[in-house]
Amino acid sequence: MEQNLTAKMEMLMTALDQVRKYKEIVASMADFAVITALSIATALAFLMLAKFGVLFGWFNPWDGIAGLLALLTVIVLVGGVVFAGFWVNRRVRHVKVGQWKPTLEEGAPGAIKLLQELNWENIFKDIRRAKMGFTIYGLTRVFISWLIIAVVLNFAAGFLSSIVHVAEINLTLTMDLLSVVIAVFINRKDLQKRYEQVGNLDALLWELRWFDNEFRRADFET
Amino acid sequence: MKKAWLLLVLILVIATQWTFLSAFHSVSESQITNETSAVVISKANYAFMRAHIEIFPEYIVNYTAQTLQQANVTLTFQDGSQKQITENYAFDVFLTRTASHFGSISAVTPGYSILISDDHPINAAVMSNVSEDFFTYGVGSSYLLDRIDVYWFKIEGDAHVSISGYGLAI
Numbered sequence: 468m469e470q471n472l473t474a475k476m477e478m479l480m481t482a483l484d485q486v487r488k489y490k491e492i493v494a495s496m497a498d499f500a501v502i503t504a505l506s507i508a509t510a511l512a513f514l515m516l517a518k519f520g521v522l523f524g525w526f527n528p529w530d531g532i533a534g535l536l537a538l539l540t541v542i543v544l545v546g547g548v549v550f551a552g553f554w555v556n557r558r559v560r561h562v563k564v565g566q567w568k569p570t571l572e573e574g575a576p577g578a579i580k581l582l583q584e585l586n587w588e589n590i591f592k593d594i595r596r597a598k599m600g601f602t603i604y605g606l607t608r609v610f611i612s613w614l615i616i617a618v619v620l621n622f623a624a625g626f627l628s629s630i631v632h633v634a635e636i637n638l639t640l641t642m643d644l645l646s647v648v649i650a651v652f653i654n655r656k657d658l659q660k661r662y663e664q665v666g667n668l669d670a671l672l673w674e675l676r677w678f679d680n681e682f683r684r685a686d687f688e689t
Numbered sequence: 690m691k692k693a694w695l696l697l698v699l700i701l702v703i704a705t706q707w708t709f710l711s712a713f714h715s716v717s718e719s720q721i722t723n724e725t726s727a728v729v730i731s732k733a734n735y736a737f738m739r740a741h742i743e744i745f746p747e748y749i750v751n752y753t754a755q756t757l758q759q760a761n762v763t764l765t766f767q768d769g770s771q772k773q774i775t776e777n778y779a780f781d782v783f784l785t786r787t788a789s790h791f792g793s794i795s796a797v798t799p800g801y802s803i804l805i806s807d808d809h810p811i812n813a814a815v816m817s818n819v820s821e822d823f824f825t826y827g828v829g830s831s832y833l834l835d836r837i838d839v840y841w842f843k844i845e846g847d848a849h850v851s852i853s854g855y856g857l858a859i
Contacts, residue, residue: 497692504699511706518713522739522855524781 476578477571479674483590484564489597489664491562492604495555502554503611506547510618513540537626541619548611591676598665605661609654617646716854720815721747723847727819730840733810734788736858740813740840743779747847762846784838786859805837811856 517536519525526532570577624638651658714736720726732738746759764772772778805812816823824843844850 497696500696501692501699504696504703508699508702508706511703511710515706515710522737522857524739524783527741
């Protein structure tokens with residue numbers, strides 16, 4: 468019985484550690500969005516500088532400066548999103564987990580002590596937020612991927628059409644649609660993973676409600 | 690909360706940049722000319738435009754000297770000045786903004802390929818085998834000139850003309 472309680476408690480605390488990480492992902496979304504938006508704004512500034520430079524004759528489209536600005540546009544855009552991803556990952560890695568382990572090593576008294584310290588309402592709230600965070604994170608990821616791919620493809624198409632003089636052909640719509648397909652394709656595993664995680668959280672929520680009921684009943688019986 | 694405001698500001702900046710970028714336009718044209726031809730660069734008067742024009746006189750065989758040489762091409766500009774070229778020649782034309790944008794523009798000169806609209810505020814065209822009337826009545830006295838700015842020059846001789854145009858319509 469004692470072993471069963473400790474094992475169940477370990478499962479619960481491990482799951483809650485996971486929820487804490489997911490909660491951190493949600494909290495990091497603001498940082499992710501700010502860094503990404505900053506990189507997009509910087510990339511667009513380089514693009515505008517390139518267009519102004521060509522228009523006002525500061526340099527020609529085939530000059531090294533124009534090429535450098537084009538390269539910087541892509542580097543800043545892709546680099547910004549990659550950095551934002553690393554930043555979120557860093558914050559999630561720094562979430563303190565497993566601090567309950569020494570207490571749980573005390574056995575049943577430790578497990579009961581941990582149970583008593585749990586704030587059930589906050590836990591349920593955190594899980595609901597984590598679920599919402601998954602959806603937002605997944606959609607944002609697909610959207611940002613689409614945006615980057617669309618910009619890169621349209622840029623490449625524009626460059627290509629300026630070389631081979633096919634400017635009359637409007638490639639924008641084709642490139643935008645192609646970007647959607649590529650964005651969904653490269654994120655398909657992540658989307659699937661997040662879908663499964665939402666399902667897992669649903670299961671966890673039900674299990675926690677059961678734990679809560681059991682714990683309250685046990686409290687009442689004592 | 691500070692991050693939300695920062696994000697809002699950044700989104701507004703991006704939206705402004707995006708809108709501004711959509712005001713840039715480009716056009717390219719490449720044609721072989723023979724006899725009397727015209728190069729016509731035109732734009733809506735609310736736009737800035739820069740056109741890079743490259744003229745490559747056609748190569749002809751000099752059977753006597755057994756060599757290839759480039760054709761003799763004469764350029765006649767709007768002010769009447771002339772330039773003879775016998776080798777590749779390139780120059781830039783910058784047309785500045787001459788008026789504000791009031792109402793929409795949709796201008797087409799029949800047969801002369803000058804198509805200017807709000808969607809296409811800049812245009813570059815090379816027209817082969819044009820008559821002298823074109824320079825007098827076609828470009829020179831177009832009823833559209835109060836809405837568009839036109840730069841043109843005449844090419845006499847066989848050449849390959851390539852034009853890259855960049856514009857900003859604001």
